[in-house]
Amino acid sequence: MPSPRLSVVVTRRLPEPVETRMKELFDVRLRDPDTRMSREELAEAMQSADVLVPTITDQIDAALIGQAGDRLRLIANYGSGVDHIDVATARSRGILVSNTPGVVTEDTADMVMALIMAVTRRIPEGIASMAGGNWDGWSPMAFLGSRLAGKRLGILGMGRIGQAVARRAKVFGCQVHYHNRRRVRPEIEEELEATWWESLDQMLARMDIVSINCPHTPSTFHLLNARRLKLMKPSAVVVNASRGEVIDENALTRALRAGEIAGAGLDVYERGNQINPRLREVPNVVLLPHMGSATIEGRIEMGEKVLINIKTFADGHRPPDQVVPGML
Known part of the structure; x- marks a missing residue:
């Protein structure tokens, strides 16, 4: 039976x-x-x-x-x-x-690059202008963003997704840097032309773009806190398609509103779908509904x-x- x-x-x-x-x-x-x-x-x-x-x-x-x-x-x-x-x-x-x-490694890495492009090239602003019928023609100074080639990308968490992001960023001409709990194998560093930083603080102070690609654990909760956000350059942007709890969302909102960093692209949030209402009001942030793995x-x-x-x-x-x- x-x-x-x-x-x-x-x-x-x-x-x-x-x-x-x-x-x-x-x-x-x-x-x-x-x-x-x-x-x-x-x-x-x-x-x-x-x-x-x-x-x-x-x-x-x-x-x-x-x-x-x-x-x-x-x-x-x-x-x-x-x-x-x-x-x-x-x-x-x-x-x-x-x-x-x-x-979801490749799908999430694709979304990380999409967020980087959206923030640095101000793509949502362009879409909003067209959707609202406000565009009255090309102008030399309209929607000026930043070129990716030559920028320093700091990857926080060099696991499967972090490495997939690094491969894509390398094709775009970015300089790849990373901070990880353990240094990756030399052959991976060589393939990705990636520079390891033992000190997260020192890496953050020198990056143009920071990508969060680490899991949420007790040791990574608010890893990017108010003190570390202040280390970043005013022209830098941060993207997160990993876990929202890794960033102190209130501190990030304050930094964005104060112009202490240039922008952010987020697909995940500290309290799930309960997004800080002040974060929604910041113009230099791109918010997505946790769709990084949605293929x-x-x-x-x-x-x-x-x-x-x-x-x-x-x-x-x-x-x-x-x-x-x-x-x-």
């Missing part, structure tokens, strides 16, 4: 091919309409399912994990970052956690990784993308 299919609850809508395959393989409860689950709905799902498939919009903290039923054995996160999941508490309850690493190809690949993690677990093996506290 075949074993019963795993009960799986998915907290948000996923691409149609992924949902179809979920229905073929598991006893799955899909989310319709595509709205964020309440805390009560998450608790109910964790009490009734074998596997929960959450996203970054779901806060799976210790208290919620404490309410999980005996059936829950895997939290198969749809996404790479797991700072919204208390992995240590899950592990203590015998609940495995998996993620989808490596999928059809990437979303389907993420779903395929979730499927593999659950199927491998169902077959009695360790999910290939299992996350353990020591990795964080």
Whole structure:
């Protein structure tokens, strides 16, 4: 007699091919309409399912994990970052956690470059002028931005995404610099023509563009704080498509309003979708709705990784993308 299919609850809508395959393989409860689950709905799902498939919009903290039923054995996160999941508490309850690493590297690096171009070349201002019917013709002094070639780009976090950004920036003629917890291998530095800075403070003071590409951990929370923002050149810009908590958003807003830095491009925010209203009012900032990984190809690949993690677990093996506290 075949074993019963795993009960799986998915907290948000996923691409149609992924949902179809979920229905073929598991006893799955899909989310319709595509709205964020309440805390009560998450608790109910964790009490009734074998596997929960959450996203970054779901806060799976210790208290919620404490309410999980005996059936829950895997939290198969749809996404790479797991700072919204208390992995240590899950592990203590015998609940495995998996993620989808490596999928969004190229997509996010593309968005970093898009943000850099948008801020330095004032692209949103040009779009707004055309959309509003305010453009009355070319002028030598209109919409003046900055050339990328020759600029110093400082990458904060030289992991997969940081390196992908460096490859793109090198093609644009930027000088690549980076600060990382550990220096990357010499052959990577040589390929990227990248200069390592042991001191983040010293790097920030010399860069024209700073790209945040590190995860959110206790050690990176507000890594770019008011003191470090003051080290940057008044002509410098900062972009962030990584984690909003790495930048002190209030300090960034003050620096932008005071003209202490020239601009910012943000795809992530310190408090999720609760954006500082004063930040919205600053003219020299480009704000995007966390769309750095939003490609059809990437979303389907993420779903395929979730499927593999659950199927491998169902077959009695360790999910290939299992996350353990020591990795964080």
